[in-house]
Amino acid sequence: MQALTFLQHLGRDAFQASRDRDFSRAWKKNVETGETKPRMFPVGTPALERCQYAVLTHPQYTAALVLDIDRPSHKAGGQITDLHTKVHTTLDRLAIAGYGPAWLGINPLNGKAQVIWLIDPVYAGEGRSSPNTRLLAIATTELNQLLGGDLAFSHRFSRWPLHKSSDPTAYRWHCQHNQIVRLTDLVAEVRRMTNTQTPERGEGEKQYPSGRDRIAAARNATAEAQTLRALAEQLPETSQIAPAAAGVIDGVRVIWVSAGRAARDETAFRHALATAHRLKKAGEALKDAKLIDAYERGYNVAQAVGGDDREPDLPPMRDRLTMARRVRGYVTAGVTNPTTRTGGNSRMSSAGRKALATLGRRGGQRAAERWKDPESxxxxxxxxxxxxxxxxxxxxxxxxxxxxxxxxxxxxxxxxxxxxxxxxxxxxxxxxxxxxxxxxxxxxxxxxxxxxxxxxx
Incomplete structure (x- = not known):
């Protein structure tokens, strides 16, 4: 009954499949024309049951979300309890919230796994993407980050849950339910678990009453960026910054854009970089949590002494994780004084850039009109x-x-x-x-x- 429901949801009469990891057998070649086509196995045939791998997804139609959890527990057996402890705990939390995977396949040798969610089918035109397929990509990425999944998993050939073979290394599959989840709800739950805010539509795009106001805002943003660039050339090496240095407030060297207004993102990033260099010098591991804590501390100090009546606007956790990877890269490369961009609303949106381009074209048209009469x-x-x-x-x-x-x-x-x-x-x-x-x-x-x-x- 569970297998029948699974097949009905996928909505396929046949699957391209392979008995083992030699995927060349999943293709057949026409001797006369030389054309290569996928080898399809009809549903319900013994040949498909002997296959351990199958293509469950397609760029134009997908009814399942598949993850490859490449985090071994080094436990043999192939049971759910043999999963890695963190993976097992996270899947339990998802299941309690009602968003656990429908099928779990466990490697009987090392505890690695593949998991499958049944989702509302998503469609896209030939050779194109759609909002739903892009949402599927977001859900896949964030679930991979949550569960420690393999980001390089191609989503082409996946383990086939309905296989029947005597191979002792074949995955052991466990059906948990046949619930179909909505991708938006699944993404929202993952972000709630990771304490990541869901970006609102149009976030960061400011509306201006006139073109002159938009140009003035762009000029102010450029002036602020030039000020920070000039400051960066005068800053000492970050690894040499000590809490007792001049200009340091509560252990954080605050960078000022103008009187009473601190560069919060720049201050936070440089404090995280300085902390990373000190950790490396002390022989400690550059963990994400330590770097993110240093970033948040630098941001909060800059907000407290130079907020200039601005509301706190810390970037989401996903951006902070990216910041931590960037800091580790700088430390590994020995970079101590990088040039960084300011965050927040100083970045021009796509609509703003288009508006400025339109105003520029209009100015060029006015100039061209003046040149029509060469004797004017x-x-x-x-x-x-x-x-x-x-x-x-x-x-x-x-x-x-x-x-x-x-x-x-x-x-x-x-x-x-x-x-x-x-x-x-x-x-x-x-x-x-x-x-x-x-x-x-x-x-x-x-x-x-x-x-x-x-x-x-």
């Missing part, structure tokens, strides 16, 4: 300004050429040697390529080889 006052003034700028650049080039020639000849007379291209570029604030170009024009190319060392007095 506007066109004549612009040509005059351009000619003046070109003349000024020409004079600057002539003056630079004369200065370089004078310096080279003077140095030859006084010291008997040529100044290097690097020295000339540094003296006049231009590139070495420009100096080489001028030397070629003047016929005063530098001598080949390394310049002789100067004698120290």
């Amino acid at each position: 006052e506007y066109a004549q003034q612009q040509r005059t300004n351009l000619a003046t700028a070109n003349q000024k650049r020409q004079w600057q080039g002539t003056a630079l050429r004369a200065q370089v020639q004078s310096t080279i000849l003077s140095t030859r007379v006084q010291t008997g040697r040529d100044p290097s291209t690097k020295e000339l570029a540094g003296e006049y604030g231009v590139s070495e390529r420009r100096i080489r170009q001028l030397r070629d024009e003047l016929g005063l190319a530098a001598k080949r080889g390394r310049p002789p060392k100067r004698e120290t007095p």
Whole structure:
């Protein structure tokens, strides 16, 4: 009865399947045409029952959510109690809330598992995705993170729950129920368990009463980013920051954007990075919990002393986990003073970028209208300004050429040697390529080889 309900829900008359991990047998080739097609096994046939693997999902139609839990317990037996302790506890919590998997397959050798949820079927057009398939991808990712699943699982060939074989290594399958779950409810429960807030539609997108207000907001965000970039160049190495250092408040070095306004996300990230470097130096493991605690502490201190009447806006747990991985990567690579972006509402949304682009196009159209009459006052003034700028650049080039020639000849007379291209570029604030170009024009190319060392007095 349970197997029949499972098959009816999947809604398939035949499955592509394989008896073992040699998946090349799951395909057949037409000798005459050379075309390769999947080898399909009709439902209810002995051939399908002997298969341990089958394709349960399809990009255009899926009625099951399959996870590969690659966390061994090193217990033999193939029973549910042989699962890894954390996996067993988490699945119990899901089952108590009414969102446990319908089928569990246990590896009888090491306690690894595959689990299957029966879900409302999701559809997508050929070669395309849909909101429901994207929701399925979100649910799969968050369940993998919750249960320690294999993120590299291809979701192509899965273990077949209805197989019958004498293979001692075959998974032992246990049917728990035939309940069909809604993906939105399942995702909400997973986020409740992980204390992750569900993002609201349109979150972070601010509406502006006019285009001028939107442009002003974009300019303010750019100015804030430039301020933080300038601060980053002046900051000492994060690994050298100590609680007793100047400017440290309650063990956290707060970064200020303006008077009374702290860069909360930047402060929190740098405090987490400094903590990670100290942990590594002490020989301790860089656990997610420690790095997230340091991030939250830095954020709360910055909010307390420089909130500037802003409400706390900590990123969701998923972003904090990403932050922890990023910090570990920096520590491993030895990076102590990275350039980070500010979080919050300073980032321009897609609608904002489109609005700014539209305003920019309109400005270009107005300018193009002014150029329609080449003899208009506007066109004549612009040509005059351009000619003046070109003349000024020409004079600057002539003056630079004369200065370089004078310096080279003077140095030859006084010291008997040529100044290097690097020295000339540094003296006049231009590139070495420009100096080489001028030397070629003047016929005063530098001598080949390394310049002789100067004698120290």
